[in-house]
Amino acid sequence: MKYSSIAEAYEKIEATTKRLEMTDYLVEILKETPTSLIDKVVYLTQGKLYPDFVGIEIGIAEKLAVRAVARSAGHREKDIEEDMQKTGDLGETTQKFMKKKTQATFFSVPLTVERVYETLDKMANSTGSGSVDLKLSLLAGLLSDASPSEAKYIVRTVTGSLRLGIADMTVLDALAVAFGGGKETREQLERAYNISSDLGRVAKLVAEEGIERIKQFKVLPGEPIRPMLAERLSSSAEILEKLGGKCRAEYKYDGERIQAHKKKDEVILFSRRLENITDQYPDGVEYIRKHVKAEEAIVEAEAVAVDPETGEMKPFQELMHRRRKYGIKEAMEEHPITLFMFDVLYVDGKDLTLQPYPVRHRYLEKIIEQTDNVKVAESTIAENPEQLEQFFETTVESGSEGIICKSVNEDSVYQAGARGWLWIKYKRDYRSEMTDTLDLVVVGAFHGRGKRAGTYGAFLLAAYDPDKDVFETVTKVGTGFTDADLEKLPKMLNKHKISHKHPRVDSTLDVDVWFEPAVVIETRGAEITLSPIHTCAMNVIRKESGLAMRFPRFTGKYRVDKSAEDATTTQELVEMYRSQLKKIDG
Ligand code: ATP
Numbered sequence: 001m002k003y004s005s006i007a008e009a010y011e012k013i014e015a016t017t018k019r020l021e022m023t024d025y026l027v028e029i030l031k032e033t034p035t036s037l038i039d040k041v042v043y044l045t046q047g048k049l050y051p052d053f054v055g056i057e058i059g060i061a062e063k064l065a066v067r068a069v070a071r072s073a074g075h076r077e078k079d080i081e082e083d084m085q086k087t088g089d090l091g092e093t094t095q096k097f098m099k100k101k102t103q104a105t106f107f108s109v110p111l112t113v114e115r116v117y118e119t120l121d122k123m124a125n126s127t128g129s130g131s132v133d134l135k136l137s138l139l140a141g142l143l144s145d146a147s148p149s150e151a152k153y154i155v156r157t158v159t160g161s162l163r164l165g166i167a168d169m170t171v172l173d174a175l176a177v178a179f180g181g182g183k184e185t186r187e188q189l190e191r192a193y194n195i196s197s198d199l200g201r202v203a204k205l206v207a208e209e210g211i212e213r214i215k216q217f218k219v220l221p222g223e224p225i226r227p228m229l230a231e232r233l234s235s236s237a238e239i240l241e242k243l244g245g246k247c248r249a250e251y252k253y254d255g256e257r258i259q260a261h262k263k264k265d266e267v268i269l270f271s272r273r274l275e276n277i278t279d280q281y282p283d284g285v286e287y288i289r290k291h292v293k294a295e296e297a298i299v300e301a302e303a304v305a306v307d308p309e310t311g312e313m314k315p316f317q318e319l320m321h322r323r324r325k326y327g328i329k330e331a332m333e334e335h336p337i338t339l340f341m342f343d344v345l346y347v348d349g350k351d352l353t354l355q356p357y358p359v360r361h362r363y364l365e366k367i368i369e370q371t372d373n374v375k376v377a378e379s380t381i382a383e384n385p386e387q388l389e390q391f392f393e394t395t396v397e398s399g400s401e402g403i404i405c406k407s408v409n410e411d412s413v414y415q416a417g418a419r420g421w422l423w424i425k426y427k428r429d430y431r432s433e434m435t436d437t438l439d440l441v442v443v444g445a446f447h448g449r450g451k452r453a454g455t456y457g458a459f460l461l462a463a464y465d466p467d468k469d470v471f472e473t474v475t476k477v478g479t480g481f482t483d484a485d486l487e488k489l490p491k492m493l494n495k496h497k498i499s500h501k502h503p504r505v506d507s508t509l510d511v512d513v514w515f516e517p518a519v520v521i522e523t524r525g526a527e528i529t530l531s532p533i534h535t536c537a538m539n540v541i542r543k544e545s546g547l548a549m550r551f552p553r554f555t556g557k558y559r560v561d562k563s564a565e566d567a568t569t570t571q572e573l574v575e576m577y578r579s580q581l582k583k584i585d586g
Contacts, residue, residue, distance in 0.1 A: 001034055001037055002111070002112060003146075003150055004110065004147060004149075005029065007149045008149075009045075010153050010164060011149060012025045013025050014164060022166065023170055026045070026178075029041065029045075030174055030175065030178040030203070035204065035208045036204075037113055038203045040113065044113070044117065045171070046199075047156075047162035049120055050200075051201070052275065053198075053274045054276075055276045058123060058124045058158045058160065064139075066080050066081060066090065068136055068143060069094045069151075069155065072140045072143040072151075073101045073143075074101060075097055080093060080094075089499070090156075090159060091152040091155050091156040091161065095148045095149060095151060098147070111142070111146055111147075119142050120157065120158065122138055123135045139154075142154055143155070163516055169469050171199050172186055178207075179207045179210070180206055181211055185211050185214075188214050188215055189202060190417070191217070194418070195217065195218075195219045195353060195416050196219075196220070196223045197223060198223060219353055221261045222261055224270040225259065225416050227417070228343075228415045228417075229418065229420075229423070230404055231423070231572075232427070233579070236386075236388040236392065239405050240405075242424060243405060243408075246381065248379050248381055248405070249380055249381075249388055249403050249404070249405045250404050250406065251377055251379065252425060253377065254302075254304065254401050255303045255305065255316055256271065256303045256322075256561060257561070258277070258300070258301050258303050259271075259274075259300050260284070260292070260298070260300070261298050262288055262299075267289050269281055269285065273562065273563050280322040280324075281322065282328065282329075283337060284337060287374045290369075291368060292369075293366075293367045293368070294347050294348050296348050297347050297348070298346040299341055299344045299368075300342055300345070301339040301340055301341045304319075305335045305336070305337055306336055306338050308333075311372075312399075316557075319337075321334070322335065336373070338374070338375065339374050341375065341376050342377040343360060344364045345414055354413050357407060358408050382405070388405070391403060392426060401428055402425060402426050402427035404423055406422065406423050407421075419572075437523065437555055437557075438463070438525070439521070439522050439559045440461035440521060440567055440568060441462045441464065441518070442461060442493060442520075443461070443473065444507070444514050445493065445511060445513045446459075446476075446513075447512045448486075455489075457478055459478070460509060461474055461475050461552070462474060462507070462517065464517075464567045464568070464569050465569060465570040466565070470504050470506045471502075471506065471517045472570055473506070473507045473534045473536060474547065475523070475548055475549040477523055477553070479553045479554070480552075480555065493515055493519055496516045497513060501514050502515070502517060504517060506538075507535060508533055519564075520560075520563070520567050521554055522556075522558075523553060523554055524552070525550055525551050525552040527549075527550050527551075528547055528550070528577045528580060529550050530542055530545040530546070531547065532544060533546070533548070534546040536570050536573055541574065541577065547573050
């Protein structure tokens with residue numbers, strides 16, 4: 001398959017702002033792709049070579065890419081850099097310089113997708129001494145045979161700035177139409193994706209074997225399952241009503257969510273965002289190996305930092321000491337963890353994701369050997385609001401941020417990748433005057449003035465609407481930031497800087513700097529109000545009004561464990577607004 005077909009599709013996708021058109025272009029290109037290549041084309045359109053959990057990134061530094069472009073276009077690095085200052089995008093600059101070159105020469109062998117993929121893969125996998133030179137010559141070689149437009153996309157891909165804005169959900173829509181037999185098969189494809197987290201594999205399977213094969217898709221140890229998430233309510237009575245009068249209420253631990261996969265002696269740990277974090281928790285690996293009594297299993301736990309002196313639980317922030325490459329051993333001794341196990345999704349050949357929670361819980365109790373550092377999450381069965389309230393009070397007294405109430409009905413399956421009403425969280429702060437904290441995505445920023453000159457003064461924050469797959473603005477935040485935060489934030493954000501509003505951001509406000517949705521921060525406000533300028537839930541509650549958070553503050557917590565699509569959703573904000581009204585009325 002010619003790489004030019006892909007580059008042409010990219011050009012079209014980039015030119016549209018409509019998600020439906022984007023899907024149509026994707027369908028076209030997928031249909032054109034030989035089935036043996038489908039997975040690779042899917043990864044490439046998302047700027048990747050593998051699913052995220054594999055953890056292999058192409059990651060070529062911009063400087064190296066500039067050298068490769070200079071070499072293959074026959075120009076000085078300085079010229080390329082100067083032009084890049086103007087365009088703000090090495091891709092565009094590359095295209096320009098390659099055009100100049102093609103006026104003089106003409107290229108002979110057309111690039112194939114296979115060759116591009118294999119070369120990028122070699123680059124991604126080359127490490128150690130000599131790897132820089134190897135990467136440089138591989139990239140320059142590719143670029144020399146590329147057309148200007150192809151060169152633009154190759155350069156963007158290798159520097160991690162492809163940003164076509166094609167979300168997983170858009171790919172699933174396209175797969176349903178291209179190979180599933182129609183839009184209605186999207187749900188089955190989504191389930192397969194939710195339990196494998198591998199869009200490429202799902203794509204290839206449906207293209208090669210059809211939708212029937214997708215319906216039989218099962219979980220597999222080693223492939224992370226997208227996490228099930230909880231809705232929220234603010235009273236015991238409401239919760240029980242929603243769950244049919246009975247639930248298992250569990251202590252909500254404040255740590256890091258871990259999905260552990262055990263395959264005999266091998267143990268892999270995945271984070272909430274499904275990154276492979278095995279290396280951060282050698283102690284966790286050992287606990288799973290020894291105390292999960294099954295040959296193969298997938299279990300979920302909250303890893304909580306405990307005080308080695310007193311055994312008391314410490315807040316989430318303490319686990320940040322584990323997010324590093326070196327010095328893990330020291331961090332492990334200073335900040336030991338306890339694993340609180342709360343679900344099991346697979347045991348020795350049995351996929352449990354479609355089993356009701358009581359069945360899964362029985363398995364959990366059976367396979368977990370409890371020790372000081374490995375425990376099954378504390379819980380109780382509650383059948384009336386008083387019982388539930390009492391459990392809530394005791395957990396809060398012992399320092400928990402609240403409880404998670406889980407359905408025990410027949411249909412209480414593990415809803416991979418979804419925030420639903422089978423799990424409902426009930427937190428301490430829902431009961432205070434303040435609304436709950438919101439995890440919002442930074443989509444834009446305003447330059448600072450006065451004391452904040454030279455850094456950012458305020459940020460435009462957005463919630464996520466999974467139905468529309470867009471980010472809708474909710475508030476502008478400028479308080480709660482320490483000097484250290486103001487120094488750190490530009491470093492975190494500038495990698496995501498773009499020259500225009502991101503196609504998946506919906507905003508009526510203009511800002512000084514736009515970002516692609518990536519960085520998530522926790523904020524707390526005084527209340528949620530109707531607003532004509534913010535686009536969150538526009539026209540949902542009232543015509544021409546969206547929802548906004550008033551008096552927002554940054555809480556100091558960077559939700560590095562969340563991707564932009566894990567941010568608080570528009571639908572959650574609507575719920576919060578409604579329950580706030582109820583409280584005022586009541
Ligand atoms: P939050 O910011 O409140 O942690 P979240 O968006 O990360 O929310 P939710 O699904 O809303 O995730 O809340 C559930 C989270 O609580 C899980 O992701 C998990 O990390 C944590 N947790 C702690 N104890 C439990 C438990 N017993 N059962 C399930 N999840 C638990």
